[in-house]
Amino acid sequence: MTTAAEVYELPAVAVRTLSDPALLLELHCISISHYCMRAKWALQLAGLPFTSVHHLPLAHVLGIKRLQGRVGQGPAAPTASSKSAVATPVLAVYSAQGKPLCLLANSTLISRYAALRAQALGLPGAAQLYGPALTLAQPAAAAAAGDGAAGDGGSSSSRVTGAGRLYEAVEALELRLSGTLGIEVRRVMYHYLLPHWHLAGHLFSANASGAAERLLSPLTYLLSRLLLPKVLAINAATAARAKQRLLEEFDYLDSLLLAQQQQSKEAAGQGAAAGADANDASSSSSSSLPYYICGPELTAADVSLAALGGYVVGVPASRMGLHWSPGMEHMPQELQRFMQTLRDRPTGKLILELWRVHGPLAQHPQ
Known part of the structure; x- marks a missing residue:
């Protein structure tokens, strides 16, 4: 089972998109999935506009594989709730011109991305989901390897983390x-x-x-x-x-x-x-x-x-x-x-x- 630290890691390309006000967000969902409902709710609470692409169970496999091929990103990592490489929800992030930038899989990671992006853009919903102390911390392994600071253009990932009793309680309960x-x-x-x-x-x-x-x-x-x-x-x-x-x-x-x-x-x-x-x-x-x-x-x-x-x-x-x-x-x-x-x-x-x-x-x- 994937640990909380692994679930909450943002790739460098996703980190670089956080403060871009012109991004287009597209959420790929199984229409009846409760995990997808969680991701939708988090995006809306954060105040981020997005469009939804809905699939039926099993029919989603082809849609997600096509999306992964279009973006040039590999299969999703297994998590606490799914071992599937084509699990939903998947958030596709595009430039203002429609160029695919990255994919974020797993509703808890999408929720954290939403909170961080709202924070970077100064939106009112920035602190709604995890409180005001949400931040990025480069994984120790990447730092030891000398990859540089998070979001410096390299391929390292940055772990989404927080501080204080509220964040710790929310993180523990969300994963549970x-x-x-x-x-x-x-x-x-x-x-x-x-x-x-x-x-x-x-x-x-x-x-x-x-x-x-x-x-x-x-x-x-x-x-x-x-x-x-x-x-x-x-x-x-x-x-x-x-x-x-x-x-x-x-x-x-x-x-x-x-x-x-x-x-x-x-x-x-x-x-x-x-x-x-x-x-x-x-x-x-x-x-x-x-x-x-x-x-x-x-x-x-x-x-x-x-x-x-x-x-x-x-x-x-x-x-x-x-x-x-x-x-x-x-x-x-x-x-x-x-x-x-x-x-x-x-x-x-x-x-x-x-x-x-x-x-x-x-x-x-x-």
């Missing part, structure tokens, strides 16, 4: 959620949905991009039904373990939220004791929530939690930017009961609220 919540939600949902054309098949066809993909969507669904259980190790036994892991993960996340809730109450009480308005002390704006997973402000950890957990608590399709996904009332009864259990937990309620208040469509209505 990638390897637990993201993987197990995918396994559970595919296990229950793939056997049913009226669920998974319709999910594929309704979210196909363009006429060609819509025509191919039945074939894509049939191939996915055959291949994905093997590729992603999806069967009754692994799905049962995934459900148990999700319950345990919600236990952990609930405990974090309980601590944040207590801190929020204490802060409000201290504000009231000092003569301040308790409402003002506990809420920075009418559009924010009383507390978040890592503190009083929305961060990349909340984006990861909401994006990766949205499907399993039944966030409506329209809120997630999908043309259609099966509502809870359409789910197999066993899955429906499990989803309701998670919805009723503090973590499930926070996920629903994060999508309602801060989701990309809430901030950027179509």
Whole structure:
């Protein structure tokens, strides 16, 4: 499994693009992927304009290989959530003239690139995701080899890092959620949905991009039904373990939220004791929530939690930017009961609220 340090390394060419105001960003996604939703959300929170190119599962392989060939960049490195060399999301960075410059794969790296670029351009969303201390540090191996400073025109990579308790908490939780919540939600949902054309098949066809993909969507669904259980190790036994892991993960996340809730109450009480308005002390704006997973402000950890957990608590399709996904009332009864259990937990309620208040469509209505 790729370590956090490896996941968060930007190649020198990407570092040099950070302060260029005229870049064009193109996000290549699997249309129904929750990891891709995380990358979209991060780009929008950072205030960066981008266009999206959507693919269906498995059909994305050819599209990403073509993109890699066009940019002249090799396969993506394996990460905590995927060993595939053609995994999505992939952010393609182009010059103002349309010249391909580089590709960034992995939603957590894309999120950090978005925050650093917003910082370099002086955008209001610069500190939204990881706080104000996000920076670049050249890897020790490159420095020892005498490659020079990061972004000097060489081929070395620079590690995206930060400082302070907030960044450390966000980084740890983001990586944890990638390897637990993201993987197990995918396994559970595919296990229950793939056997049913009226669920998974319709999910594929309704979210196909363009006429060609819509025509191919039945074939894509049939191939996915055959291949994905093997590729992603999806069967009754692994799905049962995934459900148990999700319950345990919600236990952990609930405990974090309980601590944040207590801190929020204490802060409000201290504000009231000092003569301040308790409402003002506990809420920075009418559009924010009383507390978040890592503190009083929305961060990349909340984006990861909401994006990766949205499907399993039944966030409506329209809120997630999908043309259609099966509502809870359409789910197999066993899955429906499990989803309701998670919805009723503090973590499930926070996920629903994060999508309602801060989701990309809430901030950027179509």
